[in-house]
Amino acid sequence: MPLNHNHSHKRHKRFSRETSTVNSRVLSSKSHKNAKKLVNKTQKKFVSKYASISFSYDDKSYPKNYQTPTIVPHAGVLSKPKEGWIHITIKGEPFERGFQHGTILADHFPYIKKVLTFMVKQDFKESLDKYMKTCAKVIKPQIAKYHPEYLEEIQGISKGAKVSVDFLIAWNSLLSMYSYYKNKNTQRCSAFIACGKATKDGKIVMAHNTHSDYATGPLANIVMRVIPTKGHSFVMQTYAGYIASGTDWFLCDTGIIGCETTISNINYLPKFGSPYFCRIREAMQYGTTLEEYGEIMLRNNAGDYACSWLFGDINTNRIMLCEIGLDKYNIEIKTDGVFYGMNAALDFELRTLETNDLTFEDFTASSGARSARLHSLLLDKYYGKIDIDIAKDIISDHYDTDKNRDKPSSLTICKHSELDAETKNSFYPWGCVDGKVIDSSMAQKMEFIGRQGASCGHSFNSKKYIREHPEYIHWKPVLRDMPSRKWVRL
Numbered sequence: 001m002p003l004n005h006n007h008s009h010k011r012h013k014r015f016s017r018e019t020s021t022v023n024s025r026v027l028s029s030k031s032h033k034n035a036k037k038l039v040n041k042t043q044k045k046f047v048s049k050y051a052s053i054s055f056s057y058d059d060k061s062y063p064k065n066y067q068t069p070t071i072v073p074h075a076g077v078l079s080k081p082k083e084g085w086i087h088i089t090i091k092g093e094p095f096e097r098g099f100q101h102g103t104i105l106a107d108h109f110p111y112i113k114k115v116l117t118f119m120v121k122q123d124f125k126e127s128l129d130k131y132m133k134t135c136a137k138v139i140k141p142q143i144a145k146y147h148p149e150y151l152e153e154i155q156g157i158s159k160g161a162k163v164s165v166d167f168l169i170a171w172n173s174l175l176s177m178y179s180y181y182k183n184k185n186t187q188r189c190s191a192f193i194a195c196g197k198a199t200k201d202g203k204i205v206m207a208h209n210t211h212s213d214y215a216t217g218p219l220a221n222i223v224m225r226v227i228p229t230k231g232h233s234f235v236m237q238t239y240a241g242y243i244a245s246g247t248d249w250f251l252c253d254t255g256i257i258g259c260e261t262t263i264s265n266i267n268y269l270p271k272f273g274s275p276y277f278c279r280i281r282e283a284m285q286y287g288t289t290l291e292e293y294g295e296i297m298l299r300n301n302a303g304d305y306a307c308s309w310l311f312g313d314i315n316t317n318r319i320m321l322c323e324i325g326l327d328k329y330n331i332e333i334k335t336d337g338v339f340y341g342m343n344a345a346l347d348f349e350l351r352t353l354e355t356n357d358l359t360f361e362d363f364t365a366s367s368g369a370r371s372a373r374l375h376s377l378l379l380d381k382y383y384g385k386i387d388i389d390i391a392k393d394i395i396s397d398h399y400d401t402d403k404n405r406d407k408p409s410s411l412t413i414c415k416h417s418e419l420d421a422e423t424k425n426s427f428y429p430w431g432c433v434d435g436k437v438i439d440s441s442m443a444q445k446m447e448f449i450g451r452q453g454a455s456c457g458h459s460f461n462s463k464k465y466i467r468e469h470p471e472y473i474h475w476k477p478v479l480r481d482m483p484s485r486k487w488v489r490l
């Protein structure tokens with residue numbers, strides 16, 4: 001029998017009380033004074049080691065003589081790119097691990113700056129400078145107040161990568177700020193999690209693909225293992241410079257795994273609050289049960305980046321849906337069955353009160369079409385049989401429920417708006433930029449299987465795309481090729 005803690009304020013209060021120890025641990029963990037001392041100490045210690053190393057997104061320009069994996073004592077681990085993925089490990093105190101992160105990935109930031117400048121102009125009609133000032137005003141004080149540990153980590157990245165703290169905060173805040181500027185979330189991702197009678201071996205299977213513009217999407221090719229001095233270690237898919245995942249795909253040494261899909265068309269402005277990326281980061285590092293994940297995600301919730309979170313605990317073989325808006329939330333736990341996400345809130349009250357979404361049951365819209373398809377695949381065709389191979393098939397699926405045909409489009413689980421002539425913004429450079437699957441046995445080993453580029457393996461050639469769709473010529477400087485890659489164990 002699923003537990004339903006829907007909108008229970010009593011429950012919410014209990015959550016806050018239970019985790020006050022977690023919060024005080026975070027708050028007392030470091031002070032800014034200590035961080036300053038560490039800057040000088042760690043700079044001397046690490047900078048010289050990395051002085052001659054240069055890295056790039058491009059596999060070909062990777063240093064030929066570089067061994068894999070390379071372990072530099074106290075300064076992180078960088079493995080050679082694998083099918084487009086870059087694996088790094090960072091370890092230690094907040095500033096120290098941030099410094100490792102920034103130093104190892106320093107060469108990524110000039111391009112990130114170019115992409116961020118383009119995206120805030122394109123989507124928010126703002127200059128980078130003005131956008132950074134807005135983030136410094138509305139987000140930075142919240143990180144300092146609620147998550148000083150993560151501000152220190154950002155300071156470490158800043159020092160290592162030689163980019164400003166305000167730039168990093170603006171970069172980390174990009175998804176949060178869509179709800180601030182546009183008063184709605186864009187549609188990002190398809191996902192599901194299953195356990196018990198729904199899966200072949202009765203254990204947990206989870207899958208996710210990221211839907212994104214084709215400028216920022218391909219930048220999420222970092223697999224980062226974080227081993228913090230305090231709390232738990234975890235692995236996440238992420239972008240250079242991020243303290244949380246961004247695509248929201250992670251696995252933790254606590255046995256908890258998670259992902260999310262956004263809830264689109266929210267009808268409110270966020271009230272910062274603890275930004276979402278700090279809350280999920282805290283959950284990954286300090287949450288030890290599904291209930292604690294719920295507590296942490298709701299604590300000081302800003303309503304930014306409303307999401308349907310899917311979490312699984314391989315120790316208890318339970319899965320959880322955690323839909324969070326601003327004042328409304330819906331938490332359900334199952335030991336048998338499936339939760340899936342496709343950018344519409346499943347909870348009726350949240351959907352009707354905090355969104356303007358009318359697409360939930362509309363097959364002509366992306367959420368409605370994908371909801372019908374996910375339902376049919378997960379709860380009918382593959383129920384009881386779901387395993388890693390089926391998870392790959394589902395997350396790569398191109399069946400268009402509206403047109404009853406197998407053809408990739410903006411309506412398919414593996415989304416391809418760039419191929420779709422029949423939408424409002426036809427051929428928009430947006431869609432699926434990766435695929436990830438995991439089961440309980442992989443989670444036990446802190447591994448997952450991922451694919452860079454569309455889950456289905458279709459390639460995207462930016463030159464060809466611009467040639468065929470010159471209306472998007474202004475995207476040319478920031479679009480990246482996404483070649484067809486293999487699924488690979490990470």
Ligand SMILES: [Zn+2]
Nearest residue numbers: 408414454456
């Ligand atoms: Zn596809």
